[in-house]
Amino acid sequence: MTEDEICRGASLSLPPDVEEALCQCGGIAGLVERLPEEGILERESALHRALADPFRLKILAMLAVQPFCVCVIKAVLGIADSKLSYHLSVLKTAGLIVGEAQGNWIIYRLTGEGSVWAQQIAGSGRS
Amino acid sequence: MTEDEICRGASLSLPPDVEEALCQCGGIAGLVERLPEEGILERESALHRALADPFRLKILAMLAVQPFCVCVIKAVLGIADSKLSYHLSVLKTAGLIVGEAQGNWIIYRLTGEGSVWAQQIAGSGRS
DNA sequence: ACACTGTTTCAAATAATGTTGAAACAATGG
DNA sequence: CCATTGTTTCAACATTATTTGAAACAGTGT
Numbered sequence: 001m002t003e004d005e006i007c008r009g010a011s012l013s014l015p016p017d018v019e020e021a022l023c024q025c026g027g028i029a030g031l032v033e034r035l036p037e038e039g040i041l042e043r044e045s046a047l048h049r050a051l052a053d054p055f056r057l058k059i060l061a062m063l064a065v066q067p068f069c070v071c072v073i074k075a076v077l078g079i080a081d082s083k084l085s086y087h088l089s090v091l092k093t094a095g096l097i098v099g100e101a102q103g104n105w106i107i108y109r110l111t112g113e114g115s116v117w118a119q120q121i122a123g124s125g126r127s
Numbered sequence: 128m129t130e131d132e133i134c135r136g137a138s139l140s141l142p143p144d145v146e147e148a149l150c151q152c153g154g155i156a157g158l159v160e161r162l163p164e165e166g167i168l169e170r171e172s173a174l175h176r177a178l179a180d181p182f183r184l185k186i187l188a189m190l191a192v193q194p195f196c197v198c199v200i201k202a203v204l205g206i207a208d209s210k211l212s213y214h215l216s217v218l219k220t221a222g223l224i225v226g227e228a229q230g231n232w233i234i235y236r237l238t239g240e241g242s243v244w245a246q247q248i249a250g251s252g253r254s
Numbered sequence: 255a256c257a258c259t260g261t262t263t264c265a266a267a268t269a270a271t272g273t274t275g276a277a278a279c280a281a282t283g284g
Numbered sequence: 285c286c287a288t289t290g291t292t293t294c295a296a297c298a299t300t301a302t303t304t305g306a307a308a309c310a311g312t313g314t
Contacts, residue, residue: 012198013259015229021193028202031189035203040252041181049179053272054168062158066148070291071139075155076162083273085292090271104281104290105142125167140289180302197261210303212262217301231260231311 050094055079055087057121060110063097064118067109177221182206182214184248187237190224191245194236 091097096114099106218224223241
């Protein structure tokens with residue numbers, strides 16, 4: 001096996017410049033090694049999945065103003081109770097919001113990570 | 128209708144502190160107004176949907192090192208051609224990567240937005 | 255023209271997510 | 285204890301995303 005074949009990690013034919021760059025990265029094996037760990041990728045993709053819905057982004061945007069109870073969020077979004085509850089649970093599971101009982105109501109607010117993302121949403125329409 | 132009722136936008140009963148805060152936000156109507164536009168929310172959630180998969184995060188991570196052709200990406204990820212092609216198309220549609228033909232191969236690289244997100248992934252395991 | 259390689263497309267099967275309405279729960283006030 | 289209000293849970297269903305394998309396409313070299 002030639003040195004080039006070792007670099008490539010298999011017998012791939014490639015454009016010359018890609019092949020050279022690949023060698024400098026330690027070949028296929030080198031690239032595989034430097035990928036983020038599976039656990040990190042899982043967590044990261046789960047986070048983005050939670051952010052991948054307009055209702056949920058709206059919820060984060062309004063909680064960035066102020067913590068609110070479910071009934072206010074419901075009035076702003078104009079959706080059914082159970083639907084809202086589902087989306088709240090997705091955000092809660094992702095660690096973006098937390099709910100705390102206060103008398104008759106449950107007040108939801110952003111977590112630290114939730115407010116980072118809420119800011120990002122607020123800023124996404126900037127010029 | 129009392130001023131409070133105007134603030135609430137409807138006859139909701141609320142914890143006193145939430146009610147006051149709601150009034151200062153312009154009530155339900157005020158909150159609805161300050162939500163990001165529908166178009167922005169759609170775009171933002173579509174972006175996160177594209178980032179919501181470990182294979183796609185891996186692709187972004189490796190393209191952050193260097194542009195590569197499909198066959199190298201395939202070797203690193205160890206998945207079938209058509210599956211990879213699907214994930215590449217999701218990333219392409221989201222504007223995170225672009226592919227350019229070069230001889231026999233198609234070389235994919237990050238767009239500006241793609242590299243912003245790729246950095247975010249790379250940094251997510253930091254101490 | 256032919257065979258080959260790298261890549262994409264397609265349709266069918268499967269899996270994951272989101273929606274709905276009804277029912278359940280928990281706390282409050284009568 | 286009962287009725288009410290705010291919220292969650294559940295199961296059925298609808299929708300959307302992902303995976304698969306086969307077939308198609310485009311470009312190269314023969």
